[in-house]
Amino acid sequence: MSSDTTSPREQxxxxxxxxPTRDAEFTTLSGIPIDPVYxxxxxxxxxxxxxxxxxxxxxxxxxxxxxxxxxxxxxxEDTNWRFKEIIKAGGxxxxxxxxxxxxxxxxxxxxxxxxxxxRCGVAVDSLSDMEDLYAGIxxxxxxxxxxxxxxxxxxxxxxxxxxxxxxxxxxxxGGTLQNDILKEYQAQKEFVFPPRQSMRLVxxxxxxxxxxxxxxxxxxxxxxxxxxxxxxxxxxxxxxLANGFAYVELALAAGLDVDAFAPRLSFFFNAHxxxxxxxxxxxxxxxxxxxxxxxxxxxxxxxxxxxxxxxxTAGVSLTAQQPEVNIARTAIEALAGVLGGTQSLHTNxxxxxxxxxxxxxxxxALRTQQVIAHETNVAHVADPLGGSYYVESLTDxxxxxxxxxxxxxxxxxxxxxxxxxxxxxxxxxxxxxxSDSAYDLERRLNAGQRITVGVNDFQAGNEEDQIQLLRITxxxxxxxxxxxxxxxxxxxxxxxxxxxxxxxxxxxxxxVNLMPTLIEASHAYATVGEMMNTMAGVFxxxxxxxxx
Amino acid sequence: xxxERILVAKVGLDGHDRGVKVVARILRxxxxxxIYTGLFQTPETVAAAAxxxxxxxxxxxxxxxxxxxxxxxxxxxxxxxxxDIPVILGGTVPDHDLDELKAQGVAAVLTxxxxxxxxxxxxxxxxxxxxxx
Numbered sequence: 141m142s143s144d145t146t147s148p149r150e151q152x153x154x155x156x157x158x159x160p161t162r163d164a165e166f167t168t169l170s171g172i173p174i175d176p177v178y179x180x181x182x183x184x185x186x187x188x189x190x191x192x193x194x195x196x197x198x199x200x201x202x203x204x205x206x207x208x209x210x211x212x213x214x215x216x217e218d219t220n221w222r223f224k225e226i227i228k229a230g231g232x233x234x235x236x237x238x239x240x241x242x243x244x245x246x247x248x249x250x251x252x253x254x255x256x257x258x259r260c261g262v263a264v265d266s267l268s269d270m271e272d273l274y275a276g277i278x279x280x281x282x283x284x285x286x287x288x289x290x291x292x293x294x295x296x297x298x299x300x301x302x303x304x305x306x307x308x309x310x311x312x313x314g315g316t317l318q319n320d321i322l323k324e325y326q327a328q329k330e331f332v333f334p335p336r337q338s339m340r341l342v343x344x345x346x347x348x349x350x351x352x353x354x355x356x357x358x359x360x361x362x363x364x365x366x367x368x369x370x371x372x373x374x375x376x377x378x379x380x381l382a383n384g385f386a387y388v389e390l391a392l393a394a395g396l397d398v399d400a401f402a403p404r405l406s407f408f409f410n411a412h413x414x415x416x417x418x419x420x421x422x423x424x425x426x427x428x429x430x431x432x433x434x435x436x437x438x439x440x441x442x443x444x445x446x447x448x449x450x451x452x453t454a455g456v457s458l459t460a461q462q463p464e465v466n467i468a469r470t471a472i473e474a475l476a477g478v479l480g481g482t483q484s485l486h487t488n489x490x491x492x493x494x495x496x497x498x499x500x501x502x503x504x505a506l507r508t509q510q511v512i513a514h515e516t517n518v519a520h521v522a523d524p525l526g527g528s529y530y531v532e533s534l535t536d537x538x539x540x541x542x543x544x545x546x547x548x549x550x551x552x553x554x555x556x557x558x559x560x561x562x563x564x565x566x567x568x569x570x571x572x573x574x575s576d577s578a579y580d581l582e583r584r585l586n587a588g589q590r591i592t593v594g595v596n597d598f599q600a601g602n603e604e605d606q607i608q609l610l611r612i613t614x615x616x617x618x619x620x621x622x623x624x625x626x627x628x629x630x631x632x633x634x635x636x637x638x639x640x641x642x643x644x645x646x647x648x649x650x651x652v653n654l655m656p657t658l659i660e661a662s663h664a665y666a667t668v669g670e671m672m673n674t675m676a677g678v679f680x681x682x683x684x685x686x687x688x
Numbered sequence: 689x690x691x692e693r694i695l696v697a698k699v700g701l702d703g704h705d706r707g708v709k710v711v712a713r714i715l716r717x718x719x720x721x722x723i724y725t726g727l728f729q730t731p732e733t734v735a736a737a738a739x740x741x742x743x744x745x746x747x748x749x750x751x752x753x754x755x756x757x758x759x760x761x762x763x764x765x766x767x768x769x770x771x772d773i774p775v776i777l778g779g780t781v782p783d784h785d786l787d788e789l790k791a792q793g794v795a796a797v798l799t800x801x802x803x804x805x806x807x808x809x810x811x812x813x814x815x816x817x818x819x820x821x
Contacts, residue, residue: 240701240752252730255757256701329703329727370706456706460780460800493800494782495753575709582710586804595801609782612753686726688712 152177152185155197162203166520176201177522186481186522190430192423192535193523194481195446200519205477206484207509208285208450212237212262213496214616215623216272219262222499223277229503230510233484234277235285237261238295243330245291245672248620257617260496261287264295265624266667270302280308284315285360285450290332292319293341294671297658305663314355316406316450319345320362322383322561326570327369329684332672335562337679339390340650346391348655350401357406359387360450366570367410368456370578373421374538376410378545379570381428382561385546388437389558398437402444411477411485412454413469419525420534422480425449428539451477452486458493461594461602466490471508478512479525485509495609568687575688624667631665639664640674647678692815695743697725697734699762702752711747711778714804715811731758735765738773744815745795750779760792767793774814778802 146154156176166174176198177186184190187197196202209231211222223234239261241253247265248257257263264270274284288295296317300310321338324331331338342359349358363380371379384405391401407425412418429447433439453473458466467490474487487505489497497505513519525531546557552569553560564570584590591597639661646652654675661671696712698705705727716722723741725734738746746766748759759777766773774795781789781797789797795814798807 240754244701246701252701252728254700255754256752259753324703329705330701368706369704370710494780575706575713578706579710579713582714582804592801596803606783609784611784614757684727686724688709688716688722688724 147181148183148185148188149179149181152188152197155187156201159196159198159202161198161201164520166201168517174517174520176520178524179527184526189434189442189445191426191446193526195426195448195483199481199522200478201522204513204519205482206233206283207231207506207513208233208235208484208486209502209506210235210237210287210452210486211502212239213260213610213612214258214262215620216262216264216269218258218616220273220275220277223274225499226502226506227277227282229506231506233283233285235486236273236287238286238288239263240330242295242668243288243290245294245332245668247667247669248617248624250669255617257620259612263616263620264298264668265620266627266665267298267301267305267662268623268627268665270298270662271305274302274306279303279306280312284313285318286315287318289318289321289324289328290330290338291668291672292317292321293345293654293658294662294668296345297655298662298668301659301662310353312355313353316357316360317345318360318362318408320359320383320408322386322565323362323365323379325565325682325684326366326379327371327574328365331682331684333676333679334682335565338682339562341654342387343390343394344653344655346387346401347394347396347653349404350396356404358401358404360406360408361387362408364408364410364452366574367412367454369574370581371574372577373412373414373417374541375545375573375577377421377425377428377538378542380407380409381425381432381542382546382549382557384429385432385436385557386561388433389556392437393558398433398439399441399444402433402437402439403441406483407447407449409449409451409482410454411451411473411480411482413457413473415472415476416525416531416534417538418473418476419480420531420538422449422451422477422482423523423526423531423535424539424542426481427535428542448483450484450486451480451482453477453488455488455492458488458490459592459594460493461599462604463490463493463607465593466493467504467508470505471512474508475512475518478518481523491607491609496612498608498610501607568685571687627665627667635664636661636666636670640666640670643671643674644678647675691719691721692744693721693723693742694745694747694811695723695725695734695738695741696747696749697729697737697762698727698749699729699731699734700750700752700754700758701728702750702754703727704751705749707751707778708747708749711749711807714807715747718808720811731761731765734762735769735771738766739769739771743773745811746773746775747811748775748777748779750777750781753780755779755781756785756788759789759794763793774817776811776814778807
């Protein structure tokens, strides 16, 4: 590799020249040639530790970000149809939204599922639904992301079983399991088991993928929901990275080598409306992750130090008033994600303050990314804001404030981030900070210190007719229940009972990795609810102490 | 107006609790006594808590799209207990659902973007409209 005597720019050049270049004209509209990166000879370069300017030397010169649109509603057949539309429209990755019962590990016929089936995502009860969900989609080619946390191991097992039935070997599967349980207790609140028992399942998935699925991202450490729940940008960054450190410490404690699993950890951040602060947040995230992975956790593989992330525009920034204006908000937020060097991006649709998106609204959201990618030329240069006095200063300040939060958590855990984060959850520290920040912002809005267009100013036009919204009927719930009835009556019940008994016995032994048995149970058409209830019998259930 | 009791609740599987907590604090700062049920309640547990706590109104927060099923069930569960506690719904409720919700007995609906001032005004109107004596 490069010797110590070559300058950072020369090292960057070597790496850049070894990278492929996508087919595009790298000039301005006037024909002025554009370099892949700008900066002083001895400055920071993308693809170099600490990766402030980007994880890769060539960034979007080699490949644009993945336009990964999140979708899911109704039954598996409905969502499969939407997936195919996304691919047809030029989407380059799939991202699966599950409904509330699935997110909480309940079957569609559970009494608690009433009214929620297929509403804010797709209903998945068994392998049969998984088969319909990805029917006709080549999972060896398209990467798939699954937003699932408490039942992540179960849904992942079903996904693997489904791919294997379709003839795709698990080692060939590429994609991402969100599997970030810590932020569920902190922010999104879709928890089932208590924190420590949940972390055992996270450990099992990290361990399993590091051995058997080299192309799979085992955890997508997510700040998105922390931000949506009301945190500031700094809190989003710091809580997310702290959760990341906790997963690293979890896997290290399980005896895994840091470079065996860390390259498959990825991140998921919000792309909010404060343009420069968001860009500073992404830059600080890369720098902090690299430094901690190298210095604290002893990583030597550069991939373990590279913070790669997905981003999504801010759902909370969307307004029900004058919804078309949301297209502008989303475009600005998406641009922040791109200038911040995101690896993949979901753009929200204009109608999502009120409902799941219509096909047209979702297409406009995807088109927004395509405008940024192909018309604006912003993807030609890596970290185009690097060197800006403002952005560099903001990056440093965001990093400094995040380090204060890490120090607090470290002291909570007596030197362990893993213990600090779990203690912070158990003591409602994260939850309290997030609620306080949410209320603080609300007060500033109500005092008129912040303006949201159409909400507390510029309301002319609010009375116009609403745009058309997607309606999900109760028929979907009925159809899904019928599908589930069919699965239960067609399967071999003895095989299901046998494998669930084995799952219970294995759950009692914390040393056992539950993934192989969960895959077997999936093949036997055991349901999500049956597997989760079996484990809950051993692990118990988490109850949050309500606080305002 | 001070001192009236409002039970704010999350019913069903929806974990989005930013809104319910913000509204709870807005109401508390406006002088109401606010009780929060916590997550994952059923229509039955909400109605029982409202009666036990002698609440003057129930505030339901729903962002999962299940409001057409669950909000009327809360109204029904309250009435089944012989109580006359108004149910106010807040969350991602599209305009096309408003008439049906009112017809099913929901006293008021607070849609996205409702300001703190309007939340307090609407809640007080509902309380004034149903209070006896």
